[in-house]
Amino acid sequence: MFKNNFYYLWSIMLFFLSLISFSLSLFLCYKNSVYFFEYNLxxxxxxxxxxxxxxxxxxxxxxxxxxFISSMVLFYSMQYMGYMSYSSIRFLFLVLLFVFSMFLMIMSPNLMSILLGWDGLGLVSYCLVIYYSSNKSYLAGLITCLTNRLGDVGLLISICxxxxxxxxxxxxxxxFFSEYIYLLVIISCFTKSAQIPFSCWLPAAMAAPTPVSALVHSSTLxxxxxxxxxxFYNHFSxxxxxxxxxMITMMMSSVCALFEYDLKKIIALSTLSQLGLMMTSLFMGLIDLSYFHLITHAMFKSLxxxxxxxxxxxxxxxxxxxLMGSVCVxxxxxxxxFNISSLSLCGIPFLSGFYSKxxxxxxxxxxxxxxxxxxxFYISLGLTAGYSLRLFYYTMIFMNNSSPLSLLMDDFDYMKFSIVFLTIFSVTVGCMIIWVMNFDLLFLLFPLYMKLMTLMFVMLGVWVSFESFFFNYLFFISFYLFNNYMWFMYSHSFYLYNKFYNMSTNSMNMVLGWGEYYGASGLSFYLLKFSNNCQVYFSSSLSIFLLMFIFWFIMLI
Incomplete structure (x- = not known):
């Protein structure tokens, strides 16, 4: 079975590469050193x-x-996507291209080579989102691609x-950089990390296959x-x-997740909420903790x-x-x-999400x-527990509404192997990194009620979510539509786009006259006149040649 199985070979290879790179990172952390490899082009x-x-x-x-996550995703895809058809091989090489682009972006401290990986990420993610070749996939791929293109503008201007x-x-x-360079880079990073006002593309990108969502839209892209x-971090900018x-991104995505019924979109909105938390902690100056949460979040969200x-x-x-319900049976x-990763997302003590959060x-x-x-900050923390419990209620406790034609099996296969492996790391990675990377060498002193407030708000979110199960349509229907459409963000962005488009069209009509006269049209007119004069001059008689020769000879003397 494994003879011509490229998925199996590449997943094993990526797993060993992950072990090697983690060992090297521990060595460099212990030595407190950095290595540069430079090739002059x-x-x-x-x-x-x-x-x-x-x-x-x-x-x-x-x-x-x-x-590590890509190796587990490839092992999972061996069963989920199939491994012997042409389309599944294309899927494999698209995933590998994505991992390679990610490697280029992570390893480079040069903005030019970062752009190479950055554009590779955008292009390959577009190809992965439209993999199913339906109208919904094409529209989602276009939103994803064009939003990321918008962010590349900031990176290109900062390069210049x-x-x-x-x-x-x-x-x-x-x-030494100007503050405006940082502003351009922040705008680029906001589009990639789907912060307000560029948040619409992340839930739309859930049209991609689930292994793509696990790799691309949770832990890497x-x-x-x-x-x-x-x-790029600089304290002053x-x-x-x-x-x-x-903060508003974190709040908005948490509230919208409470009114969403699509399983993958709920998880996408929780990803958006955690990205808001990472960005907030980064702008507060907590660089190491933001990076720590990035790693722990990648583990439990891909799971x-x-x-x-x-x-x-x-x-x-x-x-x-x-239409799910009682899947635990x-x-x-x-x-x-699923429940372990959901508890880790809520920040339940001694799971990996707890340490970083x-x-x-x-x-x-x-x-x-x-x-x-x-x-x-604290309300968003409570809402995270709220939508996690809502997801648990509808999938586990709610009565079974699924199709009678469904065949539910829990045999230990490739998909189960990858999720069990990721579960072990989702439980242990937070504790392991906080010991290894010395993030726990902090002494924070504050009252007991401040210490317990995080746990209190998690419990409050659970209680509010539990109470909300017993009443339907407490608010007006417009309120539910407002949250279901992500606060009408797509409509706002279309309105702004329309305004900018009309403004640019009007200004183009004003500029077109003198721009054409002094630009391409005027240049082509004078070049045509010059070439006609040269043609008349070259096609004339020998006497004109002799006359011109005498004239230039006298001028030179």
């Missing part, structure tokens, strides 16, 4: 164009997480701007923006407005997606949680893994933030 005056790879513990540990500093190696100049901002945008993929796989491709192992929230209390941000 082109040199002009003070501007050198070279390809640079930087190995330090941050890049290597992130690469090991990407390799950085030429004036003499190099694209941004890590050596981070204290969406966290690329956070990773780039960690690399990040301000309270960015914290506010990230959550893979478990939901098994539910969809065995329920005739149904994603509506109202027929799929006990998958349900156990608790440290971020407790450290943020020392940042002199105002009461408004403080309240939003």
């Amino acid at each position: 082109y040199f002009l005056n003070s501007l050198s164009l070279c390809y640079l790879l930087m190995l330090d513990w941050i890049s290597l540990s992130f690469v090991s997480v990407v390799f 701007w950085m030429i004036s500093y003499g190099s694209w190696h941004f890590m050596f100049y981070s204290m 969406v966290t690329a923006g956070v990773y780039l901002l960690i690399r 990040f301000n309270i407005y960015m914290i506010f945008i990230s 959550l997606f893979l478990c939901s993929g098994i539910f969809i796989y065995y329920m005739n491709d149904n994603q509506d949680i109202r 027929n799929l006990p192992l998958t349900t156990a893994c 608790d440290l971020i929230i407790e450290s943020s209390l020392f940042n002199n933030l105002n009461l408004f941000i403080f309240i939003i």
Whole structure:
């Protein structure tokens, strides 16, 4: 069976690469050293164009997480997607291209080579989203691709701007750059990490196959923006407005997840909520903790997606949680893994999500933030527990509404193997990293009620969610539509696009006259006149040649 199985070979290879890179990251963390590998491609005056790879513990540990999750996803896809058809082989090589683009982006401290990986991520993710070749997939792929293109504009302008500093190696100049360069990079990272106002593409991208959602839209592509901002970090250029945008993203996605019935979209909105948390902690100055949450979140969120993929796989491709119910009876192992990852997402003590979330929230209390941000932070924390319990209620406790033609089996196969492996890491990775990377060498002193407030808000979110099961349509129907359509964000963005389009069309009509006259049209007119004169001159008699020769001879004398 494994003779011509490319999925099996590549998953084993990526798993060993992840072990090697994690061992190297531990070694570099212990030695506190960084290795650079530089290859010079082109040199002009003070501007050198070279390809640079930087190995330090941050890049290597992130690469090991990407390799590990991609190996588990490929093992899972062996059964989910099939492994001997042409389309499944195409899927495999698209995933490998994605992993390679991610590797290029993570390892490079040079903005030019980062753009190479960044554009590769956008292009390959588009190909993966439209994999099923339906109208819904094409529309979702276009939204994904065009939103990410919008973010690339900021990166391209910052690349052009950085030429004036003499190099694209941004890590050596981070204290000298203008604030507006950071603003451009932040806008680029906001589009990739789906922050407001670019949040619409992430739930739309759930039209992709579930293994793609587990790899691309939970742990790698969406966290690329956070990773780039960690690399670009400068204390002076990040301000309270960015914290506010990230907070509103966290709040909006948590509220919308409470009114969503599509299983994958709920998990996508929870990803958006956690991305808001990472961005908030980054703008507060908690760089290490933001990176720590990025790694732990990648583990349990990819597990959550893979478990939901098994539910969809065995329920005739149904994603509506109202038509599930009581899956724990027929799929006990998958349900156990699903609930562990969901509890880890809520921040239940001693699971991996607890270590990073608790440290971020407790450290943020020392940042002199105002009461408004403080309240939003804690409410978002409670809402996370709320939509997780709602998901648990509809899939596990609710009565079984699935099709009688469904065949539910919980045999130990490739899909179960990958989720069990990821479950072990979802439980242990937070505890392991906090010991290994010394994130626990902090002494935070505050009253007991502040310490217990996180747990209190989690319990409050659970209680409010539980109470909400017993009443339907408490609010007006417009309120439910408002939250189901992500606060009409797509409509707002279309309205802004329409305004900009009309403005640009009007200005183009004004500019077209003199722009054409002094531009291409005027140039072609004078070139035509010049060529006609030359033609008359060359096709005339010999006497004119002699006359011109005498004239220029006298001029030279």
